[in-house]
Amino acid sequence: MALMAITAAGRTIWREALASYAFVERNFNLVKRYWGWEVVWLAYSIASALSITYIGAGMEQISGVSVDTNYLVMYLLIGTLLWRYLSIVFDAISEMIAWERWEGTVEYTFMAPVSRLTHMIGQTIFSLVWGLLFTGVIFLVVTLFFRLNLEGANLLGAIAVLIASSISFIGFGITAAVLPLLFPERGAQMTNVVQAILLLISGVYYPITVLPKWMQVIAHISPATYALNAMRAALLTNAGWAELLPDLALLLAMGLATIPAGVWIFSRAEHYAKRTGKLKRTG
Numbered sequence: 001m002a003l004m005a006i007t008a009a010g011r012t013i014w015r016e017a018l019a020s021y022a023f024v025e026r027n028f029n030l031v032k033r034y035w036g037w038e039v040v041w042l043a044y045s046i047a048s049a050l051s052i053t054y055i056g057a058g059m060e061q062i063s064g065v066s067v068d069t070n071y072l073v074m075y076l077l078i079g080t081l082l083w084r085y086l087s088i089v090f091d092a093i094s095e096m097i098a099w100e101r102w103e104g105t106v107e108y109t110f111m112a113p114v115s116r117l118t119h120m121i122g123q124t125i126f127s128l129v130w131g132l133l134f135t136g137v138i139f140l141v142v143t144l145f146f147r148l149n150l151e152g153a154n155l156l157g158a159i160a161v162l163i164a165s166s167i168s169f170i171g172f173g174i175t176a177a178v179l180p181l182l183f184p185e186r187g188a189q190m191t192n193v194v195q196a197i198l199l200l201i202s203g204v205y206y207p208i209t210v211l212p213k214w215m216q217v218i219a220h221i222s223p224a225t226y227a228l229n230a231m232r233a234a235l236l237t238n239a240g241w242a243e244l245l246p247d248l249a250l251l252l253a254m255g256l257a258t259i260p261a262g263v264w265i266f267s268r269a270e271h272y273a274k275r276t277g278k279l280k281r282t283g
Contacts, residue, residue, distance in 0.1 A: 019114045023122025024129070027092075030099070031130070042134065046141050049080045052205065053146060073146060074236060079204040081142075082231050085135040085162075086169050086224055090195055092127030093173030096120070098180040098188040116270060117263060124170055150235065157234035157244050164251035165227030171258025172223065178262075178269045184278060198222050203229070223254045 031038055055062075056072035096119070100106035109119065142148075176194055180187030201208070201215055202224035208216050219225050230247035233239035272278075 016115070016118045019118045020122035020125065023119060024126045027099075027123070027126040027130075030103070042137060045084055045134070046138050049077070049084070049138050049142055050145060052080050053077050053142065057146070070149065071236065074148065075232065076205060077142060077146070077148070078232050078235055079228055081135055081139055082162075082165070082228060083199065083202075083204045083224065084138060085131045086165060086227065087195060087199075088131035088134055089127045089166060089169050090173045090176070090198075091191075092130065093120075093123055093170060094176035094191040094194075095180060095188055096123045096177055098191075101180070101184065110270070110274070116267060120174060120263065120266075124173075127170075127173070128166055152238045153236075154234040154238050154240065154244070157239065157241060158231055160248060161227060161230040161234055161244065161251075164248045164255070165223060165231075167255030168223035168227070168251045168258070169255075171255050171262050174262030174266060175258060178266055181266070181269050181273050182278065198224055201225070223251055226250050 053073055053076050056074075056076045057069055059072055060067050060069055097106065100109050176191045179190040179194075183190060201211065201219040202222045203211075203219065204224070208219040208225060211219065226247040230239075230244050230251075233243055233247075
């Protein structure tokens with residue numbers, strides 16, 4: 001009996017894993033279908049990254065004061081690339097219902113014999129893989145324009161920060177995905193507002209200490225604040241594990257708190273949306 005139970009559990013896990021992969025494959029097929037838009041966003045992102053980085057390169061001429069332009073270029077580039085990656089993860093997860101509505105598949109997806117957790121896992125895997133690929137291309141292009149020096153950087157620490165920040169943003173994305181579910185006409189726009197607020201308060205291009213005091217308080221709610229602080233410490237000052245641990249712990253704690261909370265909130269919102277007929281509305 002025990003062997004049969006283990007076998008049945010293994011089959012269930014395998015079936016759910018295949019279902020999650022199906023969502024990953026479906027999303028990459030959407031990328032291929034709308035490849036023109038992806039090229040547009042990639043070109044825009046590359047131009048934006050270069051423009052921001054050239055601000056650092058030209059700061060000495062702008063200010064008329066001698067500054068460490070190499071440090072400033074790296075400071076801005078780290079913020080630009082990490083934010084681009086995290087925003088892609090956030091977008092792909094928070095707009096998973098909006099994507100279904102745009103494709104006209106929302107009712108089919110919610111009626112399919114697939115758990116919502118399986119759906120979310122597939123969407124999350126896609127967001128991480130696509131975010132790394134997209135950001136990696138931007139990084140490669142930027143290296144053609146700037147000579148980046150990462151000698152002495154704590155690369156393993158930077159990878160740990162990337163993993164921890166990904167986990168924290170998954171939880172935020174799942175929670176934000178409730179907005180397009182409950183507000184078909186304006187939910188996707190609302191997630192963009194949330195993302196814009198995170199961009200403003202998290203210190204992507206500047207230290208949060210330059211913000212007004214009340215905004216600095218809000219900044220400590222954003223996981224991007226700790227991700228950027230730790231990533232810059234690892235790559236710019238070769239910070240050791242002892243220095244990175246507080247930020248890593250906070251990022252992991254945020255993820256462990258917001259992921260289950262987001263799944264629970266989403267399940268309640270899904271039940272409400274089905275009961276009130278919001279799924280059928282396309283906005």
